[in-house]
Amino acid sequence: MATTLSPAQHEVLDLLRAADRERPEVAPELRDGLRARLDRELGAIAAGLAEPLFAGKAAIGRVLACEAHHLDEQATPFEWSLPTARGTVAHKAIQLSVARADRPAPLVLVDDALERLAGDPGERIADFLLALSSADRAELRSDVNGIVATFLELWPPLERSWQPQTESPRRAELCGGMVVLSGRVDLTLGAPRGNRAGRVVVDLKTGGRHAGHLDDLRFYALLDTLRVGVPPFSAVGYYLDSGTFTAEEMTESVLEAAVRRTVAAVTKLVELKLGLRSPSRTANAACRWCRLRPDCSAAVVDDPLAQEL
Numbered sequence: 495m496a497t498t499l500s501p502a503q504h505e506v507l508d509l510l511r512a513a514d515r516e517r518p519e520v521a522p523e524l525r526d527g528l529r530a531r532l533d534r535e536l537g538a539i540a541a542g543l544a545e546p547l548f549a550g551k552a553a554i555g556r557v558l559a560c561e562a563h564h565l566d567e568q569a570t571p572f573e574w575s576l577p578t579a580r581g582t583v584a585h586k587a588i589q590l591s592v593a594r595a596d597r598p599a600p601l602v603l604v605d606d607a608l609e610r611l612a613g614d615p616g617e618r619i620a621d622f623l624l625a626l627s628s629a630d631r632a633e634l635r636s637d638v639n640g641i642v643a644t645f646l647e648l649w650p651p652l653e654r655s656w657q658p659q660t661e662s663p664r665r666a667e668l669c670g671g672m673v674v675l676s677g678r679v680d681l682t683l684g685a686p687r688g689n690r691a692g693r694v695v696v697d698l699k700t701g702g703r704h705a706g707h708l709d710d711l712r713f714y715a716l717l718d719t720l721r722v723g724v725p726p727f728s729a730v731g732y733y734l735d736s737g738t739f740t741a742e743e744m745t746e747s748v749l750e751a752a753v754r755r756t757v758a759a760v761t762k763l764v765e766l767k768l769g770l771r772s773p774s775r776t777a778n779a780a781c782r783w784c785r786l787r788p789d790c791s792a793a794v795v796d797d798p799l800a801q802e803l
């Protein structure tokens with residue numbers, strides 16, 4: 495296969511294989527140690543909860559960036575739009591592409607994805623897709639087609655022996671089930687062997703790069719470690735619009751950073767939920783679209799793009 499790949503596909507393949515890097519072996523007690531530590535550090539605050547608190551990457555990222563913005567987002571019902579639908583449909587189309595052996599054209603995958611999402615009453619996006627005007631549907635098809643075509647052009651075909659999995663759910667229940675960390679990994683390749691790392695987790699992003707994406711990848715790596723006991727050896731953020739990526743080796747010190755960040759965020763989420771703290775305001779990249787901005791004295795006033803990577 496390698497001789498038929500384009501240079502861009504080779505680049506992705508080299509990144510995924512990382513053949514020159516030894517896969518680290520971790521102590522068998524790593525998972526239990528991480529879990530015990532999270533239980534210990536969150537136990538006291540979680541004891542005040544009357545119902546489980548669910549924390550995913552979005553809430554964790556938001557509350558650490560600006561508590562007031564997080565509370566406002568949480569209180570506002572989510573509304574679908576063409577930009578938000580774009581990512582969901584693109585992820586579904588790519589999921590279908592990974593599972594199919596016949597390499598259909600991108601637009602075929604997009605139409606399959608639209609049909610499946612619209613036809614599944616369990617999908618939150620279904621009603622939005624069913625109500626689209628023909629012009630909006632055409633715009634969405636066209637946008638997603640571009641994303642999927644880029645993915646198929648830049649990524650090598652994923653061989654079955656790489657054990658590709660898409661949209662894999664991850665969930666960790668802590669503090670007797672009162673704190674639930676969860677996420678859905680876009681794509682994983684490989685698997686650990688015994689205590690030796692062997693998996694790559696991939697987060698596919700639409701839109702531009704943001705410093706928080708690296709933290710999202712670390713959070714996924716932590717969830718994977720809490721599930722299987724061995725961290726991924728690498729976490730990759732792939733930017734579908736630009737065909738570029740970031741990658742980080744998942745060492746124990748990176749996991750340590752993920753644990754500290756998770757504890758800090760969950761502590762804030764619980765304290766805000768229980769009314770134990772007043773929400774602080776911190777200027778960040780989200781000021782650009784924050785509904786509180788007109789009356790917010792803390793809002794960022796300079797070019798927020800400067801805060802992006």
Ligand code: SF4
Binds near residue numbers: 561778780784790793
């Ligand atoms: S405008 Fe910025 S600082 Fe103010 S609440 Fe919104 S995100 Fe926070």
